[in-house]
Amino acid sequence: MGAFFALGLFQGAVYGLLAVGIVLVYKAKRVFNFAQGEFGGVAAFCAFGLTVALGLPYWVGVVGGLAAAVAMGLVVERVVVRPLESSSRTIMLVALVGVALFAVAVTVLAAEPVPRVMPPIVEGGTVDILGAGILPQQLILLAVLAVLAAAMAWFFKTDLGLAVLASSQDLRAAQVVGISPTAVSRLVWGLAALLGGIAGLLYAPVGIFTPGFMTFTMLVPAFAAAVLGGMTSLPGAFIGGLAIGVVQNLGIYLLGQQLAVPGAAELGVFALLMLVLLIRPQGLFGKAV
């Protein structure tokens, strides 16, 4: 059981990393960003192309992948988000789902839809943690998640972060004090895309990856993590991500292996989510509305 706990913790780190980006966009724009996973997908495919296909050094792949993700974030902001600024949140949400599917489709067209293996940052065998074999890449992932969640929490205490919060509370007032809504919007989407890119680059080498790997398997648990944490809390996204990963894997162990219940991982996650929403609708770290 300890091994399942450890596996869950490290699996949860990638959910947490995506959730941090989801929370950033939600805090700033009150929008559910369904494109968050694909920022990572695009980054991973670009990095793979640069390093494995073209044989360039690893750091070139990392920089290129992140640059591609940020570029995608800025294009999405300009082409999709800003023209829809005054439409309903449902329309924005559907448009962002469209962005994610579009990005997946482009990846399928640009690269064959075959499984790929991305080399990790650090080569080497697994480390034994509570009986589970954990890759060095996964240790890095968890550490990066902790650092980025803390960095984003700090960001919202700075002048720039306050300006982002202020713009979400009263756009007119933000303009009145001289904050440019366009600059804030670009900053938020660029930053969210960077976070998504980091998640994709760190997670791709953990297993094999295919087009849409971030959106189709990682995004829904990441949303569950963000909601669990309270949707606006960065420590919440961190804890929520790890909790979802752990509950998924304990579900596999307790329900799946012991009781042979099918779909045990999903069952565990949704049971936890419903329980938290019943007892604490604002999430673990959210403020009551």
Place this chain on the structure above:
Amino acid sequence: MPLLEVSNLRAGYGSVPVLHGVDMSVEEGSNAVLLGLNGAGKSTTLMTLAGLLPATGGEILYRGRPLTGPPSARVRAGIVLVPEGRHVFPALTVRQNLRLGAWTVRRDARRVRQNLNDVHSIFPRLAERADQQAGTLSGGEQQMLAIGRGLMSSPRLLLIDEASLGLSPKLTEQVFAAVQLINQRGVTVLMVEQNAGVLAQADTAFVMQQGRITATGSGSRTLEDEAVRAAYFGS
């Protein structure tokens, strides 16, 4: 040379014109009031000056030069709007609201500290409530915060839209007194008001009717007589 010179200014919302050629001139250091009934175009005038609405015609000269550009550029130039309805950041603290007021001068830490001291000296209440969420303040306190936030960027021209709206007579008096103090410290003020009580402290009054300035007065007595009659009785 006047600080602000507006000639034949036109603006509106979508295809609905509201300002049909506004002419007004505000001297540096003066305390000017724009009076008029609901729908006369007072707020529209201030929003156009602040860059929140595009002008569709006419010209605004500020310090002798044509005024254009987005709201942020105008704040940097020293034109700051205290909007109608206060528009404080409700979920941020009083301290954070004031900090954001200094957005355009945020890299000048000394100036920010100096401006914060000035704001606290004018509105001591804001110092007492520094850590309270702005949304939980009373209407009068929110108005003080909105004006205080406007002062944080060292404005040269403060545009105040209906500061007395929804305030008790006593609070209105306090807010007007604070504005007078701000003006005496060297900030040019242009206030939009429906409360004619503000005329006592103004040295210029503009009366607005249906998108035009229909009367201008100066000197407190004549001002009160003429401006009030023109604004409210239409003669």
